[in-house]
Amino acid sequence: MTQTGPAATAGPSPLTERRGFGDRGFQALALIAGLLVLVVLVLIAVSTAQQSVSWFSTSGLNGIFSTHWDPASNRFGAMAFVYGTVISSVIAIIIAVPISIGVSLLLTQVVPGKIARPIVYVIDLLAVVPSVVWGLWGILVLAPWLQGIYGSISSGVNGIPVLDSLFGGPSTDGSSFFTAGIVLAIMVTPIITSLAREVIATVPAIDKEGAYALGATRWEMIRGAVWPHSQGGVVGAVLVGFGRAMGETMAAALVIGASAQVTSHLFYTGYSIPAVIANQFGEAAGTMRSALIGLGLFLFAITIVINLVARGIVERSARRARGA
């Protein structure tokens, strides 16, 4: 018996998928764009690695991982710059995080929307001030002002075991790891605030009411309902800010003081990776040029690691929140 009816007729059945040209075209475009970004990243990594090969081969591992940077005698140790970059960024984060989280909680949970909106606008404006402007302000206004303060803190902690080795003198012209940290904090605070605020604003009202209905005060509600919801995103925001602080060039170059040293004294002058590249790349040649490019590679690697860690933390807390 031959089959009849709709199943036998030729052509697509109503249940087979029919995807339009636009749909497929868009998917292909997205794929190509994604691959392109990946390819560009790999190319950058490979070509900078190539350019820094002579640094690796002439200095050796011991040379690279030393703190001794002296182009005149062909010593190109990277660690003083890595140290300066990390320390100034850590200082920046320690200052910026409480302020950013406080301000974003204030703007989303306390201040009514009508008043919050202009404040948000101003904060977002701060985020687009060019970094060289912050650097100039840092060196012209902030550093001279801090010089006196550093002096009195240093004499205050003189002789006290741990504090002396952190905040002891002699004071400089005001440029230091700490000054760079402050300027970087000012620069990353708007970024962290704006990301954290967006995350916190997505906490559903019903969750907040759940806490209030148990008699929570506003602060208790924030700890109970807002924080567990947004901690992953806020950690992500902080790490984005950390990455920005580490890669920051002009501001750090102007206020960190330009001396390659590793010291626990935060009021001493230091150096950072982007700053040394900006300051010395122009006259660099030979191994020095290669070493500066290698430093760029270092920074690239550190920021990638930080981003991967950030992603991991954000995903883990999202998974935990979903109940896995």
Add this chain to the structure above:
Amino acid sequence: MAKLEVPETVKDKAAAEPGNPVFDVRDVSTYYGNFKAVKNVSLTIHENEVTAFIGPSGCGKTTVLRTLNRMNDLIPGARVEGDITYRGQSLYAKQVSPTAVRRRIGMVFQKANPFPKSIYDNVAYGPRINGIRKKSDLDGIVERSLKQAALWDEVKNRLNKSALGMSGGQQQRLCIARTLAVEPDVVLMDEPCSALDPIATGRIEDLMQEIKSQYTIVIVTHNMQQATRVSDRTAFYSVERNEESDTRTGVLVEYDQTAKIFENPSNPLTGDYVTGRMG
């Protein structure tokens, strides 16, 4: 639709002498900004009873419920006129703290809203903000509350797992346990079963019967059978349309023993609603 039968046990209880008044609501109107959502509500809610709020959508059941524990304070522009006394004290007096009110008068919401934390931490949240820190005390409270909410056996081996991994019905019972953990005086429930299947609903109804000897319960429901099964008294609200200003305001039509409301209502509107001819 035929008239709903009210179980004899419920009937007898409500017919007997009513419990002490817990809430005395006098001539209360609630506004959202300039919009008058409900007007001139007066009713008395009695101790150790279940009071049901019924009525068509938008008639202000949730609004009235939220004025009872000052949850509406959280909505900008919301405002209450009239008097509400809670155990003889004016609820909206200046010196009254809304957080203190809500510690005594808990609330369960339509949509289960556990915190994205472990089951244990969800239940312990309330006691913790009340200053209970000792692990052994908290353990006891968590176990007692989960047992009261008929959830203990299902979750006792996964107390440290996230509450968001539970089923909807379990989440709702967890929210009830969380509310009971602070030992409130009153539990307000806003359509607590509307997202649940009949079995989960039955569990929560049983639970209400079990705990009402210790608590006073007010429940909003769209389910007539549920109102007849669980409540001692029922308040029927409706919407009054004002043709001139084109506004709709909620009004309390009738408040009485549940048996009376469903079997012999005084107001024809109530009769129409409970027999399904309107709403």
